[in-house]
Amino acid sequence: MKVLVIAPNIDAKDVGEAFVAYKWAAALSERVDLTVLAFQRAGREDLKTQLPKARVITWPEPAWAGRHERLNAMMKPAWPAFASHVRDWMRAALVRGERFDISHQLMPQAARYASPLRHFDIPYVIGPLGGALDTPAPFREEAASAPLFTRLRALDRYRFRHDPWLRSTYTGAACILGVAPYVQDVLQDVPLRRFEPVLELGIDNVAPVVRRQTKLGRLKVLHVGRGVRTKGLRDVVRAMERLQDMPGVTLTSAGAGEEIALCKAEAERLGVADRVSFLGKVPRETVEDLYRTHDVFCFPSFREPAGGVLYEAMRHGLPVITARRGGPAWIIDDQSGLRLPVTTPEAYAGDIASALRHLANDPFLRQQLGQGARDKVLREGLWHKKAESLLDLYSSVLADQKKTALLL
Missing domain, CATH: 3.40.50.2000 (Glycogen Phosphorylase B;)
Structure with missing residues (x-):
């Protein structure tokens, strides 16, 4: 299977989304013909070296994007630049005659970024998406000290109803993945073709068994x-x-x-x-x-x-x-x-x-x-099992696409 994966940041030595994206890409590269599009952050190990079994295309991440890590993690200010790189590369690749069975935008996890994949006639998957949960009303007063950019999440529901680029991203996707079933409720204002809960997390192995104390009351x-x-x-x-x-x-x-x-x-x-x-x-x-x-x-x-x-x-x-x-x-x-x-x-x-x-x-x-x-x-939760499950999902998505094409 020829698979195209995009994510702005993929890095085995990072944390959060960049690390999770690396684990997915590494596990997939063992099982499919994988092409990865991503930013390369200055001073970090070359992504081509990190993913030796994948074809890796990178562009330098804008230096200003990494200066404020928390803001960068929450708002992805370099996303428009990354999406533009992806669009240009995919157009050129298609002109060269390259073809992919399926494409997948792994990250960002937040459900507020219109995808460049929507511009191309290739079945695509988005996610696992997360975030967009509100704070329960009785807890809001004590949580009022949250930074302004975290409170901007309140705009997400409005955008799901009215942002044409975001809506076309999700309505055009062959499948939307959510980190848990609640994400389908978050996206209830968007008509989705298919939704599947897929936890983005994984582990390499379990820790050795430890005998813990059993005294009552302790x-x-x-x-x-x-x-x-x-x-x-x-x-x-x-x-x-x-x-x-x-x-x-x-x-x-x-x-x-x-x-x-x-x-x-x-x-x-x-x-x-x-x-x-x-x-x-x-x-x-x-x-x-x-x-x-x-x-x-x-x-x-x-x-x-x-x-x-x-x-x-x-x-x-x-x-x-x-x-x-x-x-x-x-x-x-x-x-x-x-x-x-x-x-x-x-x-x-x-x-x-x-x-x-x-x-x-x-x-x-x-x-x-x-x-x-x-x-x-x-x-x-083991990464190799998660990758196998994702491949089964890809196959199911492609089968759905063929059935739809035959009906048309």
Whole structure:
């Protein structure tokens, strides 16, 4: 199968979307005749070297695009330049007589970028798309400190209804992939030909099995994530106050950001600071040690499109407490964790406390859920299995195209 993949940033040494795009491209290059179009960032390893089994075409990423990493990650200001490069290259390639069975825009993950693939008569796939989740109304006041560019997400729904370029991108796609089923609801104003939930995350392997402590009433709880209100750390701190009668339950936080200072103050105010450790930003090796040495992963992020840290915890066999909302509601099932309704901050903290109390008093359930988490990522999350599933999807999409052509 001849496959064309486009993504503005693909890099094995990066994080976030660029790293995920690399893992997809590397896995696909083992199985198809793959052509990759991407930016090359100055000072980074040549993408041709990173993907030796693919044909790689790159253009220099504009220097100004990388100067503000957070803004670049959120808004992709160089996307118009990248889309223009892709259009020009594809036009020239088609004139040369090149043909592709299918094309795929892997990234950006946000559903707000009109695709250059819509201009060509090649079946194309977009995604996995994520984002576009709103903050539940009862939590908005506490999350009001978010940067302006993150609040611009409120414009997404308007654009899905009225932006002709964005709408033609999605209506023309042979298939839209979403990181979880909720994405189909986000795009409800756009008539899609086909939608499939495909988690963009994957793992190379699971971690060795660790024998965790089984004493009743003892629980080492871990939260890993950026220090922003929506990641739910403040809710876990408030839950700890409801567990004053269980001094053996402790919380460790790994992550940096504006929310951490507020959570520290909350822990002091609630009288639980002696049972909560805030480590700040720590090296990758330290995070892996934390997964190995803790009993439960509590990540009640209530505006989470997917949640890479969930897979990290699951590959270590940690049971998970998370939100019954967005990506976590789909990633975690009843065999791998406890999913909690997102209602009000007060009720949410109470539900988290109840879940922690339940797991602290039931070591056998912790073991069952931890094994279920490990089994789930082995079954669904290994990169080679994800690539094979994607190839099956490509074949199904092409079969749909042939059936449609015959009917016409």
